[in-house]
Amino acid sequence: MSPQIDHFKFHVGSNTQPGHGELSVLFSGEGKPHPNHQIGPAVHNYYLIHTVMSGHGIFETDGTRYECSKGDTFVIFPDTLFTYKAHDSDPWHYRWVAFRGHMAGPILASIGISPAHPIIACSDYRALIPLYRKMQQTLEHTPFPELADLEASGLLRILLKEFGELNADKLTFNSLTIIPDMERQIKQAVRYLSYQFAKPIAIDDLSRSLGYHRTHLSKMFKQYTGLSPMQFLLKVRMERARELLTGQVHLSIDQVASSVGYSDALYFSKQFRKTFGSSPTEYRSNHRTEHS
Structure with missing residues (x-):
């Protein structure tokens, strides 16, 4: 039927x-x-x-x-x-x-x-x-x-x-986690920095958008992540730069710098050396040698 x-x-x-x-x-x-x-x-x-x-x-x-x-x-x-x-x-x-x-x-x-x-x-x-x-x-x-x-x-x-x-409101088991407001805001900030790292980012602007003073946001951000917002942003940028240097060998150092939020390639190189102990060019060359 x-x-x-x-x-x-x-x-x-x-x-x-x-x-x-x-x-x-x-x-x-x-x-x-x-x-x-x-x-x-x-x-x-x-x-x-x-x-x-x-x-x-x-x-x-x-x-x-x-x-x-x-x-x-x-x-x-x-x-x-x-x-x-x-x-x-x-x-x-x-x-x-x-x-x-x-x-x-x-x-x-x-x-x-x-x-x-x-x-x-x-x-x-x-x-x-x-x-x-x-x-x-x-x-x-x-x-x-x-x-x-x-x-x-x-x-x-x-x-x-x-x-x-x-x-x-009817759950009797922990299938939904209620996240405290501050933790939710910090997670939002983490996501923002993780995805928007290639853009110019001012922590003051980020703080205002979340409704917090920069000092308070920085304190709470470090409490949750172990890093200040700027340290976290630097970490994200440097890790992405390392990926680009080893995986996108056709990109110039200027292009890598621009891709991770630096308009000044020289400043980018200084930050990279401080983080990894070698310049971007040296890092790429060493990686090629290790995998040749």
Whole structure:
């Protein structure tokens, strides 16, 4: 029997070009099945999430039975036996998304969803519906399947973020770590310096952007990393310079200097010698000799 026949309502958008990376949507849709409509017992080879918008039903997985109603979300895991069945007089109406990817399991675990905890209860699911709807529409109507895959996987990540927020205050295990504000700010500063090292960086500007006085930021930064912001920035720049000198032999010393945030190649060379005990040219030459 086709899904359209045993449903009052059934719509689905399928991904014709699913990716093979971290996370990729396979299909997404909406259904309101007839009373007592049942799927399973069965096993899937992908992840499948349903969010109930109205009505009632039963979800059973791994030997545990859950009664689900409006606002509940249930998650089916790959290679895990499941059954779900619509209520006999008030069948549920739900939206769903199926996906795969090598990061799917870890991401779900990080937001408190696992085979042992496959249910998320939500009194207000309105923020979820536009995400489901957009995923379905993207997969149904796009003339560019590869772009649809990118968009749908992005929407799925946002949906999972919403589930994480819904689940956060109900977690009884340490799947989500609440990071103190200062530590979060320091990690933000570390990421900024680690990725923006090639640009002119003023620690005063960085401090203001994080809302701290330079002295206080420097003190806390050193407490967390063991280095001052400037020492950390120098370390990042020098390590990257060493990589470029040994891996990008076609680059001149001026080009290496510019690539790691120094407009003055002479000053860069002095900093490099101070760090590694030899000039950039000597370091590159010695590396070639060692590996020839």
